Amino acid sequence: xxxxxxxxxxxxxxxxxxxxxxxxxxxxxxxxxxxxxxxxxxxxxxxxxxxxxxxxxxxxxxxxxxxxxxxxxxxxxxxxxxxxxxxxxxxxxxxxxxxxxxxxxxxxxxxxxxxxxxxxxxxxxxxxxxxxxxxxxxxxxxxxxxxxxxxxxxxxxxxxxxxxxxxxxxxxxxxxxxxxxxxxxxxxxxxxxxxxxxxxxxxxxxxxxxxxxxxxxxxxxxxxxxxxxxx
Amino acid sequence: xxxxxxxxxxxxxxxxxxxxxxxxxxxxxxxxxxxxxxxxxxxxxxxxxxxxxxxxxxxxxxxxxxxxxxxxxxxxxxxxxxxxxxxxxxxxxxxxxxxxxxxxxxxxxxxxxxxxxxxxxxxx
Numbered sequence: 420x421x422x423x424x425x426x427x428x429x430x431x432x433x434x435x436x437x438x439x440x441x442x443x444x445x446x447x448x449x450x451x452x453x454x455x456x457x458x459x460x461x462x463x464x465x466x467x468x469x470x471x472x473x474x475x476x477x478x479x480x481x482x483x484x485x486x487x488x489x490x491x492x493x494x495x496x497x498x499x500x501x502x503x504x505x506x507x508x509x510x511x512x513x514x515x516x517x518x519x520x521x522x523x524x525x526x527x528x529x530x531x532x533x534x535x536x537x538x539x540x541x542x543x544x545x546x547x548x549x550x551x552x553x554x555x556x557x558x559x560x561x562x563x564x565x566x567x568x569x570x571x572x573x574x575x576x577x578x579x580x581x582x583x584x585x586x587x588x589x590x591x592x593x594x595x596x597x598x599x600x601x602x603x604x605x606x607x608x609x610x611x612x613x614x615x616x617x618x619x620x621x622x623x624x625x626x627x628x629x630x631x632x633x634x635x636x637x638x639x640x641x642x643x644x645x646x647x648x649x650x
Numbered sequence: 651x652x653x654x655x656x657x658x659x660x661x662x663x664x665x666x667x668x669x670x671x672x673x674x675x676x677x678x679x680x681x682x683x684x685x686x687x688x689x690x691x692x693x694x695x696x697x698x699x700x701x702x703x704x705x706x707x708x709x710x711x712x713x714x715x716x717x718x719x720x721x722x723x724x725x726x727x728x729x730x731x732x733x734x735x736x737x738x739x740x741x742x743x744x745x746x747x748x749x750x751x752x753x754x755x756x757x758x759x760x761x762x763x764x765x766x767x768x769x770x771x772x773x774x
Contacts, residue, residue, distance in 0.1 A: 546748045547755045556745065630762060631694065632686070 652742030672707020
């Protein structure tokens with residue numbers, strides 16, 4: 420309970436939340452274990468709800484109920500009868516037990532994958548910003564990610580609200596904002612373990628996001644410009 | 651061995667994982683599409699990577715190269731990196747720090763954007 424209170428305090432005041440991390444870092448294995456303990460339950464629930472929704476939507480498709488937007492995308496040349504016949508001919512979904520097994524196996528792999536992915540890209544971003552100190556290497560970044568993602572797991576519980584039928588669309592914006600905040604939150608832990616000012620850690624997470632989306636933004640900008648020139 | 655050769659171990663683990671992925675490919679459910687591509691129509695830098703790894707796991711090298719040439723080149727270089735890592739680990743030498751010169755950092759950024767441009771240009 421004390422840990423939960425501490426985590427909530429860290430989320431509300433990230434500037435001081437990781438103050439001890441640089442001076443007295445916990446054992447990396449212990450930090451990793453605690454991250455899994457906090458993050459796996461909401462991640463498994465998220466995976467289970469996603470699979471449940473996907474199976475429901477697939478069953479609806481096989482019954483011939485095609486959402487209009489999907490019809491425009493995948494079956495533009497077919498008339499209504501042919502579309503229904505096509506949908507009824509879709510293969511049966513995997514058995515519920517197979518899906519459950521896949522969720523149980525894939526979710527822990529995804530959690531570890533996200534942890535490693537974030538560590539590699541945040542570390543790369545720190546390096547590109549020239550913010551890495553020689554004595555604190557990748558191990559320090561892995562530790563920071565474990566600490567930050569453990570606390571950010573609280574956000575995964577909030578994200579489950581998106582599965583409430585009818586409310587998901589209304590909650591998309593606030594949940595997106597929470598997600599964005601939790602993305603930047605990692606930067607405070609990174610700054611603490613690498614002995615940097617907080618803004619540099621946060622900037623590394625921003626650069627990480629920019630590397631994911633920058634090229635797309637540039638390309639879309641170019642397309643808009645070309646359309647403007649043509650018009 | 652006076653330290654853990656993480657690069658060699660990770661590469662070996664990845665190679666084993668890729669082989670297992672190739673073996674399990676017929677039973678895998680359809681993989682989710684890239685969210686960035688689904689939203690914008692523009693592939694991300696790692697678009698094609700899963701299909702590349704699946705092809706590689708099944709021994710289809712040419713197909714793998716089509717889906718993500720940079721990943722195949724990186725994997726082909728891995729044995730050299732593993733040997734370098736093992737030799738250093740044997741002598742107990744730690745990993746050297748990443749080069750801090752601006753030129754290296756800009757080169758890495760250029761390579762990342764170059765890989766991305768390649769995938770976008772080929773509509774992967």
